[in-house]
Amino acid sequence: MKRVHKRARLAAAFSFILISALTLRAQTGTSPDKAGAESYANHCAICHGEQREGNLPAFPPLIGIKRQLTDDQIIALIHNGKGRMPPFPKLPHEEVASLLQFLGTPAMMEAVAKPEPAHGSGLAEAGRALFQQNCAFCHGRDAMGGESGPDLTRSKLVLADVKGDKISVVVLNGRPEKKMPAFNFSSQEVLSIAAWIHEQVAAAEAHKGGRRGVEVADLQTGNVEAGRAYFNGAGGCTKCHSATGDLAGVASRYEGLQLEERMLYPEGAKSHVTVTLASGEKLTGVLVYHDEFTIGLRDATGNYRSWPARKIRYTIDAPADGHVALFDKYTDDDIHNLMAYVQTLR
Amino acid sequence: MLTGIVLAATPCLLPAQSPVPPSHGSTGLDPALLLKPTPDSWPLYHGDYSGKRHSHLSQITHENVGKLTLAWAFQTHQAAAIKSSPLLVNGILYFTVPDNIWAVDARSGHMLWHYNKPTSQGDHIGQRGVAMYKDWLYFTTPDAHLISLNAKDGTVRWDKVVADVNQGYWMTMAPLIVDNHVIVGVSGDFDNLTGYLRAIDPETGDTQWQWNSTPPAGTPNGTTGGMTWMTGTYDPALHLVYWGTGNPTPVLNGATRPGDDEWTCSIVAINPDNGKLAWGFQASPHDTHDWDAVETPVLVDGIFHGEQRKMLMQTSRNGYFFVLDRVTGKSLLTTTYGPTNWALGIDKMGRPVPNPAKEPAPDGRLIAPDESGLTNYRSPSFDPNTGLFIVDAHPSWSLYFAKPADGNYGWAGADYNLWGKSVIEAIDYQTGKIRWTHEVGGGSGAGVLTTDAGLTFTGDSSGNVLALDSATGKTLWHAGTGASMQSSPITYMLDGRQVILAGSGGVLFAWTLPQGP
Numbered sequence: 001m002k003r004v005h006k007r008a009r010l011a012a013a014f015s016f017i018l019i020s021a022l023t024l025r026a027q028t029g030t031s032p033d034k035a036g037a038e039s040y041a042n043h044c045a046i047c048h049g050e051q052r053e054g055n056l057p058a059f060p061p062l063i064g065i066k067r068q069l070t071d072d073q074i075i076a077l078i079h080n081g082k083g084r085m086p087p088f089p090k091l092p093h094e095e096v097a098s099l100l101q102f103l104g105t106p107a108m109m110e111a112v113a114k115p116e117p118a119h120g121s122g123l124a125e126a127g128r129a130l131f132q133q134n135c136a137f138c139h140g141r142d143a144m145g146g147e148s149g150p151d152l153t154r155s156k157l158v159l160a161d162v163k164g165d166k167i168s169v170v171v172l173n174g175r176p177e178k179k180m181p182a183f184n185f186s187s188q189e190v191l192s193i194a195a196w197i198h199e200q201v202a203a204a205e206a207h208k209g210g211r212r213g214v215e216v217a218d219l220q221t222g223n224v225e226a227g228r229a230y231f232n233g234a235g236g237c238t239k240c241h242s243a244t245g246d247l248a249g250v251a252s253r254y255e256g257l258q259l260e261e262r263m264l265y266p267e268g269a270k271s272h273v274t275v276t277l278a279s280g281e282k283l284t285g286v287l288v289y290h291d292e293f294t295i296g297l298r299d300a301t302g303n304y305r306s307w308p309a310r311k312i313r314y315t316i317d318a319p320a321d322g323h324v325a326l327f328d329k330y331t332d333d334d335i336h337n338l339m340a341y342v343q344t345l346r
Numbered sequence: 347m348l349t350g351i352v353l354a355a356t357p358c359l360l361p362a363q364s365p366v367p368p369s370h371g372s373t374g375l376d377p378a379l380l381l382k383p384t385p386d387s388w389p390l391y392h393g394d395y396s397g398k399r400h401s402h403l404s405q406i407t408h409e410n411v412g413k414l415t416l417a418w419a420f421q422t423h424q425a426a427a428i429k430s431s432p433l434l435v436n437g438i439l440y441f442t443v444p445d446n447i448w449a450v451d452a453r454s455g456h457m458l459w460h461y462n463k464p465t466s467q468g469d470h471i472g473q474r475g476v477a478m479y480k481d482w483l484y485f486t487t488p489d490a491h492l493i494s495l496n497a498k499d500g501t502v503r504w505d506k507v508v509a510d511v512n513q514g515y516w517m518t519m520a521p522l523i524v525d526n527h528v529i530v531g532v533s534g535d536f537d538n539l540t541g542y543l544r545a546i547d548p549e550t551g552d553t554q555w556q557w558n559s560t561p562p563a564g565t566p567n568g569t570t571g572g573m574t575w576m577t578g579t580y581d582p583a584l585h586l587v588y589w590g591t592g593n594p595t596p597v598l599n600g601a602t603r604p605g606d607d608e609w610t611c612s613i614v615a616i617n618p619d620n621g622k623l624a625w626g627f628q629a630s631p632h633d634t635h636d637w638d639a640v641e642t643p644v645l646v647d648g649i650f651h652g653e654q655r656k657m658l659m660q661t662s663r664n665g666y667f668f669v670l671d672r673v674t675g676k677s678l679l680t681t682t683y684g685p686t687n688w689a690l691g692i693d694k695m696g697r698p699v700p701n702p703a704k705e706p707a708p709d710g711r712l713i714a715p716d717e718s719g720l721t722n723y724r725s726p727s728f729d730p731n732t733g734l735f736i737v738d739a740h741p742s743w744s745l746y747f748a749k750p751a752d753g754n755y756g757w758a759g760a761d762y763n764l765w766g767k768s769v770i771e772a773i774d775y776q777t778g779k780i781r782w783t784h785e786v787g788g789g790s791g792a793g794v795l796t797t798d799a800g801l802t803f804t805g806d807s808s809g810n811v812l813a814l815d816s817a818t819g820k821t822l823w824h825a826g827t828g829a830s831m832q833s834s835p836i837t838y839m840l841d842g843r844q845v846i847l848a849g850s851g852g853v854l855f856a857w858t859l860p861q862g863p
Contacts, residue, residue: 133470133488141514141536145760148717179789184425213760214710214747221709257762260710261745265765291787291808293824324765327743328685332703332711 036102039095043088052103054126060188063122066104074100083186127196130189138180143200144213148179151213152197153204164194177268216256219339227341230334235326237338240319243345251346260339264327269320273297276313287316373497374481375435380523381582385839388434391475391520392725393836396645397579399727401837404799405844410859411801411813411823417845417856418455422448427832428849430475431520431725431793434838439847440478440497441854444470444488444518449500452840455856459500465489468516469533472832474577474723475520477528479548484528486517492530492546506551508532514539520577521546524587524618527554531574531589535636536756538563538595541572541610545621555621559591559609569603571595572610576640576723581656584673586615586624588658590640593633598706598748598759606631611639613660613668615675625675628697629662634705635688635746636717636761637664644728644735650678650776659775661726661737663719664688666698667778681778683771684741685714706748706759716744716763724793725834727802729816734772734781736802736816738791742766768807770794772819782819786812793834795846803846805831811848811855827855 041050044062048054054061065074075096081087091099132141138149145151152158161167168190174182185193231237241247254262261267273287273295288304289296295314296306375389383394385403392399406414422428424443432441438458439450447461468488477484482503483495490509495502508530509515514537522529527545534541540562545554559572571594578589594603594610611630614623629639644659650669658672665686669679677696689698704711718740726737743766748759768791770784786792789807796802801822802814809830813823829851836847846857 129466132467136536137469137471140757146536146757148763150762151760176789181427218708218747218749219710261762261764264712264745265743289808291806291810292785292821293810324743327712327714327765328687330712332707332709335712336709 033098033102033105035095036098036100036105039091039099040102043091044099047085060186060192061122061126062103063126065188066100071100074103123192124195124199126189127192127194130185130193131196134183135193142203143197144204153201154213158197158201161194161198164191167194167197214257219256219260219336220343222333222336222338222340224337224340224344226333227337227339230338231341234329235334235338236322240322247342247345249346251343255343259342260335263339263342264335265323266320269318271316271318271320273314273316275307277307278311287318290316372481373436373438375478375497377479377523377525386434386437388432388836388838389478390433391431391477391522391577392579392642395580395582397642397725398644398646398730398796399642399725399794399834400729400796400798402798403837403839403844404797405839406797406801406813406846406859407799408801408815408822413860414813414823414825414846414857415860416825417843417858417861419856420448420450420455420457420854422446422852422854424852426470427472427829427851428854429472429518429723429832430849431834432836432847432849432854433476433478434836434847435478435497437840438497439854440476440483441849442473442475442485443852444473446473447476447483447485447495447500449497450854452838452845452856455854461485461495461500463487467511469518471516471533472518472723474518477521477523479523479526479528482548484521484523484530484548486519486521486530488516488518490515490517490532492517492521492528492551494548494551504551506546508544508546509534513537517575519575522577522580522587523548524580527618529578529587529618531576531578533573533575533592535571535573535593535595535597538570538755539573540570541574541591543574543589543616543621545618557614557616557621557623559612559614560594560607567602567604569594569607569610571597571607572612573638574640575638576642579643579645580618581645581672584656585617585619586672587618588643588645588672589614589616590629590638590643590660592638592640593630593636596754596756596758597636598634598746598757598761599752599754600632600634600705602754603632607633611637611662611664613639613643613658613670613675615672627668627670627675627677627695629660629666629668630664630700631697632700633664634700634748635664635713637662637719639663640723641721642725644726645672646728646730646775648730648733657775659728659735661721661735661739661773663715663722664698665715665720667735667773668696669775670696679775679778683737683773683778683780684720684739684769685743686720687712687714704746706746706761708747708749710745710747712743712764713746713761714743715740716742716766717761718742718763718766722790724791724832725795727794727796728775729796729800729802731798731800732772732781732816733775734816735775736770736772736794736796736804738786738794738804739769739771740766740791741769770802770804770814770819772816784814784819784821789830790832792831792848795835795837797837803835803837803848805835805848805850809850811835811846811850811857813846825857827851827853829853 052062140146143152271287275283285297285299426443430442432439449458485493489511493505509532515534541559544556561568573592591612594607609626611633612628614626646657658670667683680696688704690701724738744763746761752758768786772781787807792805794804800816802816810824827850831850833849
């Protein structure tokens with residue numbers, strides 16, 4: 001029922017604005033503030049909401065927009081449009097100026113813009129709604145991890161992100177190798193999601209102890225000597241790796257859960273493919289695409305080439321498969337011991 | 347099943363002149379037709395009540411499937427992938443993504459109407475389709491409402507709250523119509539909430555009954571959870587609805603909910619008239635790995651070890667294949683169908699016995715399968731001709747963590763997938779042996795449809811739609827669709843032509859044999 005009430009409130013607010021706008025139009029010498037509100041109601045409110053609250057996921061909120069975009073950027077958006085947003089090339093200069101002024105005023109009805117108890121900016125609040133709808137299932141409602149998605153409040157990428165510069169790349173492109181889909185958000189929408197994630201980072205840091213997540217200290221239950229023995233013996237790790245070669249210093253490059261995950265399966269490890277054409281010609285490269293019908297590789301010069309799988313012969317060298325073969329052999333102790341040993345490779 | 351007998355008795359090349367004519371040329375659906383769907387319809391989520399997702403159509407054969415071609419494609423223009431199973435009633439297809447329904451002419455693929463009402467609350471993880479009763483559609487929303495719409499034009503008749511989104515419920519499932527009951531289930535894993543099934547009056551939207559899978563939150567030593575987020579099946583002769591329930595909550599920490607945590611991770615048989623439990627079978631007693639047992643409870647009548655049986659089969663998310671006697675709920679067969687390492691064995695009732703040493707721990711436990719499970723919501727299919735249960739399986743390994751600081755609310759721990767791949771597997775239901783395996787890549791597979799011509803339709807994780815030989819798993823035809831199939835294919839006859847319909851990404855594709863210009 002809550003929803004119905006909200007709609008009724010919105011409808012009431014909408015008719016109020018319409019009436020105000022009509023009244024304003026009848027007046028002469030309107031102040032720039034009121035002219036801006038009128039312009040907003042005429043051109044923007046139908047998508048961005050009567051109170052600039054937006055209509056997610058399609059239409060971003062404009063509350064606080066002047067903190068995100070310069071006046072020039074907003075003017076360019078108004079004149080040129082973007083994505084779903086139509087252009088308004090013929091809006092008179094004075095009207096654009098008053099609209100800009102109006103967009104800088106505080107929101108009139110905070111309650112409408114924030115249907116639930118909110119903690120931060122309008123931007124982050126908009127991001128919260130988008131996050132709950134699109135991201136929370138995998139990353140958890142608090143961004144601290146959920147079904148299949150990692151804890152974002154501990155993500156190095158998130159911690160290094162400044163105003164969405166890194167988060168946006170991941171959101172817009174996805175991470176197909178980790179099954180994260182790409183999302184077709186506007187840049188403003190991505191900004192709002194990033195703003196909300198940063199608020200969650202702050203919230204998580206303020207609540208240490210009561211939160212889930214894997215600390216480096218949690219992963220110290222193994223025995224170094226037993227791990228060394230497993231590495232050199234039963235695990236067969238030395239068939240591909242060397243503690244003084246490729247793995248020298250690995251514990252300085254990674255730590256904690258990230259190190260353990262990479263130890264168990266090196267996500268994104270490249271496979272190589274050797275293709276023999278009907279002519280007898282042999283080509284080698286990094287395996288880029290492989291289904292049962294097509295083989296694609298990138299050769300040493302960076303060129304991509306592909307063939308129908310049934311017209312060639314090919315062999316794939318996938319060194320990471322050695323990690324897969326160990327899964328049904330490990331005991332949990334083996335893993336903890338191996339982790340203890342690998343952590344000594346600094 | 348009943349439907350099988352009726353359809354098998356009719357010749358396969360049945361065009362529009364079906365045994366039961368479409369109800370007086372209108373848009374509406376006679377509820378009696380749900381008991382015996384005509385070849386020119388797909389009036390239920392699973393196509394019929396049995397959940398076999400097997401069609402008696404056989405116009406598309408081993409010999410001609412290589413010529414399969416595109417009849418049309420429908421663009422939703424949405425980022426959301428189609429995870430719904432379309433309905434086909436009187437030549438009109440109805441399918442969904444969250445907050446959206448389309449009605450599309452099955453002949454041409456052109457849109458008749460589009461319902462589009464964005465909701466700002468609730469999880470938008472997926473939408474699995476509508477149900478239909480007479481002239482009305484039933485649609486669940488992310489903010490946990492059930493909406494009844496006029497199938498003619500998509501206008502809303504009524505809108506009822508099924509669960510409180512502010513408590514953490516949401517809805518994705520396609521309702522199941524049984525007689526004059528619209529049966530709906532709920533989702534919600536991030537809070538300690540009671541799962542339930544509810545029957546709703548198709549005309550008024552009033553609640554008829556509610557069956558709770560778990561006691562109220564706060565019950566001492568009690569569990570919450572047992573969400574009912576996939577569509578069940580129905581046996582009209584026994585008059586029982588079969589439904590899978592989800593994992594207990596808190597999810598990864600079982601300390602506050604000792605014991606088996608009934609009826610979470612279970613298959614339950616419910617009387618559709620009053621919501622009373624006839625029997626329950628726990629696929630995962632005391633689950634601590636998020637392994638819902640909501641996968642389709644497939645109803646099969648046939649021989650089991652020499653005896654005619656009414657069976658129920660499920661490939662469960664926890665990696666076990668179950669065959670039950672669906673009259674009594676007693677186990678006939680329990681076996682794994684891929685890597686699992688979390689059980690000590692199988693108890694006298696045919697249930698896996700969870701190994702306490704494999705519960706999530708502060709320093710991590712290596713677990714197979716991963717949290718998404720050995721299979722998930724994509725439908726399997728039972729092919730009565732080969733006796734094969736064909737399923738999209740996901741062999742996988744992961745790490746599970748939980749420590750006291752994670753608390754006992756909601757997720758209460760953390761888990762991380764390490765590696766997985768997808769295969770289509772054909773299981774011999776009498777032995778549990780894997781008859782064939784077809785690799786479909788590192789990502790997710792697709793739902794499965796089988797036909798009487800011995801064909802299996804599914805997809806791979808690269809976005810190819812595939813036709814396989816049901817007996818051997820060999821590829822007979824494929825086409826790239828640009829995105830992996832997140833749904834389960836359906837088939838029907840229209841104007842004398844068999845159509846294979848499957849969504850990939852936000853596009854619905856209709857495949858058929860070549861026709862004239």
